[in-house]
Amino acid sequence: MPRLTKSTRFRVALTAFAASAVALGAVSVWLVIDAQSRLEDGAAQVARARAAAIVQVLNTGAKPADLWWLVRDSIYEVADRDGKRAASCPGLRSGSLVPEGRFQRGDHVKTLEPYDIDLSLRESGGCAPVLGDHVEDEGLRVHVMAETSGDSKYSVYGAARVDDAGQAALDSVRMTLLTGVPVIALLIGAIAWLAVRRSLRPVEAIRSEVAEIGAHDLSRRVPAPDSRDEIAKLAGTMNTMLARLDTAVTRQSRFTSDASHELRTPLASLRTQLEVLLAHPDRLDWREACGNALLDITRLQDLVADLVLLGKLDNSAPERLTPVRLSEVVESGLSGRRGVRSEIEGSPVVLGNRGRLERLLRNLVDNAQRHARTGVVVSASTVDGFGVLTVTDDGQGIPAEDRERVFDRFVRLDDGRARDDGGAGLGLAIVADIARAHGGTAEVAEYDGGARLVVQLPLADPRS
Structure with a gap:
């Protein structure tokens, strides 16, 4: 039961029940009060008309004692100046229609008890039709209007009871609403x-589907309904998230496998050299062995540095980018290099991190120099709202089928282009990730004389 009361279904159903009960109850109360008020107002108007009619009769010179046969179907009482009853209908044993025992103008409600009324008296005959069938058992509740005759000798009180049929209908509606409102509210809650x-x-x-999806089963997707509502959007978002997680986990797994393989090779070489040196110290040149070990350590350092940089590019928040001139990046990146020529067109300024952009250019130039026959050309220009860095070499080029995957991590092509002196296949992957972090792209362009790699970066706003 506590679990049920905490469910969304129960809370929504309870809220719907309470809200509908309050709303329907308020409307029902207003309707009953308004209908009762209308009935009471109708009785007051009838009482006013009866009082006015009796005043007109008295103004013609008629005596109060003659009203029993002159005025029919009217409940009234007439008193003289001393307040003594001069005539009434019905005949009264006790009690009075006079409010609080004194003359008061306006509408007043008066109740006569059964023992106050005597229908056997002659004057009761004129108003018998409007008294009702159970007046001697239930009494008489009437609205009373007070008037005075023209000569002010008499006080006239006309009275009328609420319409019996209307009151009965209203009582029936009241009972129906009293039982119907809770039932309807319960029905709304159930719906x-x-x-x-x-x-x-x-x-x-x-x-349920998400609960069964584990870290090694991210290929599964949650069911998406065809309703095109918020739940369908939620399912679509969940599936998109699972697809991203699947891609990230697969990429991370492949990255870890490739990284362990790349680290294993120099570590194994380093260990072998050290074991041979320790086993045969008199047969090997320790200086040469230490030099070879130092080369392996340098390779490990470079590989670890690349892995750390890739990890930062994957996991760190976007850095604050500032306007950077590509001409300055080219000048700094090519400083001290031989066989590299630069071509600067205009003065393109992009939004970026200068250190990262210099690393991007160094990786491109290192890759080009490893495969160039005679030289490398680096150019910076502005094309269609983008700052463009282009690095061209005159080597063997990159096959069309490998132009996309060459930017993947640990990719080394089957030909001699990437099987070089110690390359781990991370240089161009770092280029692609840095370009992506700057909102740009890196790609291999069509070029017949070798390889041409192009990086596009968004230009900085001139107002910044």
């Missing part, structure tokens, strides 16, 4: 329960 249950069924299916 809300069923509607929410039906609406949350896809959510439960999504939750």
Whole structure:
């Protein structure tokens, strides 16, 4: 039971029940009060008309004692100046229609008890039709209007009871609403329960599927309903997230496998050299052995540095980018290099991190120099709103089928282009990640005389 009361279905159903009960109850109370007020107002108007009619009769010179046969179907009471009853209908044993025992103008409600009324008296005959059948058992509740005759000798009180048929209908409506409002509120709550249950069924299916998806089973997807509503959007978002996680985990797994393989080779070489040196110290030149070990350590350092940089590019938040001149990046990146020629067109300024952009250019130039026959050309220009860095070499070029995967991590082509002196296949991957972090792209362009790698970076706003 506590689990049920905490469910969304129960809370929504309870809210729907309470809200509908309050709303329907308020409307019902207003309707009953308004209808009762209308009935009371109708009785007051009738009482006013009866009082006015009796005043007109008295103004013609008629005596109060003659009203029993002159005025029919009217409840009234006439008192003289001393307040003594001069005539009434019905005949009264006790009690009076006079409010609080004194003359008061306006509408007043007066109740006569059964023992106050005597229908056997002659004057009761004129108003018998409007008294009702149970007046001697239930009494008489009437609205009283007070008037005075023209000569102010008499106080006239006209009275009328609320319409019996209207009151009976109102009482019936009141009882119907009293029992109907809770039933309707419960029905609305039940409908809300069923509607929410039906609406949350896809959510439960999504939750169950996600609960069964493990770190090694990210290829599964949650069921997406065809309703095109918020739940369908949630399922689509979940599937997109799972696809990203699947891609990231697969990439991370492959990256870890490739990294361990690349680290294993220099470590194994270094260990072998040290073991041979320790086993045969008198047969090997220790200076040459230490030099070879130092080369392996340098290779390990470079590989670890590349791996650390890739990890930062993958996991770190976007850095604050500032305007950087590509001409300055080219001048700094080519400083001290031989066989590299630069071509600067204009003065393109891009948004970027200067240190990272210099690393991007160094990797491109290092890659080009390893495969160039005679030289490398580096150019910077502005094309279609982008700053463009182009590095061209006159080597063997990159086959068309390898132009996309050459930017993947640990990719080394089957031909001699990437099987070089110690390359781990991370240089161009770092180029692609740095370009992507700057909102740009890196690609291999069509070029017949060798390889041409192009990096496009968004230009900085001139106002910045």
